[in-house]
Amino acid sequence: MEGHPATLTTNAPPRAGIRLPGLGVGLGRGLVVLYLSLMVMLPLAAVVAESTSGGLGAFWDSVTGAQSMAALKLTVICSLIVVAINAVFGTIIAWVLVRDEFPGKGAVNALIDLPFALPTIVAGLTLLTLYGSDSPFGLDIAFTRVAIVVALCFITLPFVTRAVQPLLMEMDQQMEEAATSLGAGGFTVFRRIIFPNLLPGILAGVLLAFARALGEYGSLILISGNIPFDTEVSSVFIRSQIESGNVAGASAVSVVLLAISLTLLIAVSLFARMGARR
Amino acid sequence: MSTPTPAKWGLRTLAFGYLGLLLLAPVGMIFYKTFEHGLGPPIEAMTSPDALHAIWLTLLMVAVAVPLNTVFGVGCALLLVRHKWKGNAVLDGIINLPFAISPIVVGLSLFLLYGTDGWFGPTLSEWGIQVLFSTPGMILASVFVSLPFVVRETVPVLQEIGTEQEQAASTLGANAWQTFWRVTLPAIRWGVAYGVVLTTARVLGEFGAVTIVSGSISGETETLPLFVAKAFEQFNEEAAYAGAIVLALLALTTLLLMSVGGRKAKAQGGPIPITGDAAISTSTTKEGS
Numbered sequence A: 001m002e003g004h005p006a007t008l009t010t011n012a013p014p015r016a017g018i019r020l021p022g023l024g025v026g027l028g029r030g031l032v033v034l035y036l037s038l039m040v041m042l043p044l045a046a047v048v049a050e051s052t053s054g055g056l057g058a059f060w061d062s063v064t065g066a067q068s069m070a071a072l073k074l075t076v077i078c079s080l081i082v083v084a085i086n087a088v089f090g091t092i093i094a095w096v097l098v099r100d101e102f103p104g105k106g107a108v109n110a111l112i113d114l115p116f117a118l119p120t121i122v123a124g125l126t127l128l129t130l131y132g133s134d135s136p137f138g139l140d141i142a143f144t145r146v147a148i149v150v151a152l153c154f155i156t157l158p159f160v161t162r163a164v165q166p167l168l169m170e171m172d173q174q175m176e177e178a179a180t181s182l183g184a185g186g187f188t189v190f191r192r193i194i195f196p197n198l199l200p201g202i203l204a205g206v207l208l209a210f211a212r213a214l215g216e217y218g219s220l221i222l223i224s225g226n227i228p229f230d231t232e233v234s235s236v237f238i239r240s241q242i243e244s245g246n247v248a249g250a251s252a253v254s255v256v257l258l259a260i261s262l263t264l265l266i267a268v269s270l271f272a273r274m275g276a277r278r
Numbered sequence B: 001m002s003t004p005t006p007a008k009w010g011l012r013t014l015a016f017g018y019l020g021l022l023l024l025a026p027v028g029m030i031f032y033k034t035f036e037h038g039l040g041p042p043i044e045a046m047t048s049p050d051a052l053h054a055i056w057l058t059l060l061m062v063a064v065a066v067p068l069n070t071v072f073g074v075g076c077a078l079l080l081v082r083h084k085w086k087g088n089a090v091l092d093g094i095i096n097l098p099f100a101i102s103p104i105v106v107g108l109s110l111f112l113l114y115g116t117d118g119w120f121g122p123t124l125s126e127w128g129i130q131v132l133f134s135t136p137g138m139i140l141a142s143v144f145v146s147l148p149f150v151v152r153e154t155v156p157v158l159q160e161i162g163t164e165q166e167q168a169a170s171t172l173g174a175n176a177w178q179t180f181w182r183v184t185l186p187a188i189r190w191g192v193a194y195g196v197v198l199t200t201a202r203v204l205g206e207f208g209a210v211t212i213v214s215g216s217i218s219g220e221t222e223t224l225p226l227f228v229a230k231a232f233e234q235f236n237e238e239a240a241y242a243g244a245i246v247l248a249l250l251a252l253t254t255l256l257l258m259s260v261g262g263r264k265a266k267a268q269g270g271p272i273p274i275t276g277d278a279a280i281s282t283s284t285t286k287e288g289s
Helices: A025-051 A055-064 A066-099 A105-111 A120-131 A145-170 A173-181 A186-215 A234-243 A247-277 B005-034 B040-046 B049-082 B088-100 B103-114 B121-126 B135-146 B148-161 B164-171 B176-205 B208-214 B224-233 B237-267
Strands: none
Touching: A025 A247, A025 B049, A025 B088, A025 B103, A025 B135, A055 A066, A055 A247, A066 A105, A066 A145, A066 A186, A066 A234, A066 A247, A066 B005, A105 B005, A105 B237, A120 A145, A120 B005, A120 B176, A120 B224, A120 B237, A145 A186, A145 B005, A173 A186, A186 A247, A186 B088, A186 B103, A234 A247, A234 B103, A234 B208, A247 B088, A247 B103, B005 B237, B040 B049, B040 B237, B049 B088, B049 B135, B049 B148, B049 B176, B049 B224, B049 B237, B088 B135, B088 B148, B103 B121, B103 B135, B103 B208, B135 B176, B135 B208, B148 B176, B164 B176, B176 B224, B176 B237, B208 B224, B224 B237
């Protein structure tokens, strides 16, 4: 994936041109490190420290407690279902946007970013309006696990599409033509030529969407009902633990989420680096 | 290869059907619900003191967090691109962190630092500074969640423009500041602007992190997203929908700016940054194929 964040430091131009104006490089670097430490690293360090404040045993008990495990399991399973759905539909949407011609294509293309622009609480509220108890379709999914999946599908919709689109544009259509002229059917062309070419984009999009789905909160609180052991996801569980004063327990589950996200982030950047080398 | 017509229509139906059911219909529905009884009720709901305060506070978040992250973002991008350093890879990873962290965890982390039993909380409150459940804490939360956008959008543009013009300027006697203001900044301005739009959108809509650190006190520490949630939970649907519409309109404006900004950034030769939370840069502004 070209231009992916993780690739940015790989091909820096030779050392020339302007340096940080006014400030010395050392001073600038110091300020950047200070800002990142104060804004990001220190707060996260506090979470990690708090999670083990009662010892590793307490950490383990918090994470493996019945309610916390139920929430984690629900979060992971829903996220997996959601990324599977969006891998399929995201790729189809990317295909239609790149290879198809229809009036209003620019508008549809811009619409894809709506979930990134729309505040999550509004996303939850809109879905509840249409698919809640007052649903004009008579479809009441509020306070069920299905609602969680729908909300997460909304939130993570753009990731796969935006990762696949550039790959589709770069793809050499001659390969497909050659395959077709050699007698390959539409499905074979897709399976043997198109799909392998799009796979890196689909995977990158899926990983980012998964990381996003794991931590989602705002779009879920109104529509999921937050019922422990049933529709309570991890982020909602963490919130309830903070409110009931179990900050160490909240931190322990947070550290688990952090660890999963970090692993995914590293995986994405390795992917991007592999893609860049190829 | 042109897809045979039935397959083409099948794919179109799937794509439009999914987008319609998931995105368009719900958003359309909320507009309908809000204006069901005319313009009066939503306007009335939005001009209540609590609503006006929520709007003001939300704009205050933007006014503080966006400039902070913009200055940081441009400076940091310059450092990452123009100054090779062993620590750059680590910095780069840390900058991406906020994309992958649950907003609730962000809120918790600030709670642990600035709460009454937190690392800094007691000392700061001795000095008379209240961070948690007041504006500073909410600003810290907004800065945290929106930190990566400007860096992410500026770096590729900076890499793309190269250093020749800057070298020419300095050969002609311009000092570093002059070169930056007259040559570098104009060349990267669309990338930066795009990052600013994304940062603004994120700050406007932030809910999870702010909900933990703010305490959500009506008329005091309630931003517009918090106002919407609370109104809905108190069965004041009119106010909830009206607030949601204000946020949705801001989002649509953002979307428009994103689309324009992406196009301009592309025209400038940078990699095309149509980006969301995870900063996937793609060339989506290309029309047709």
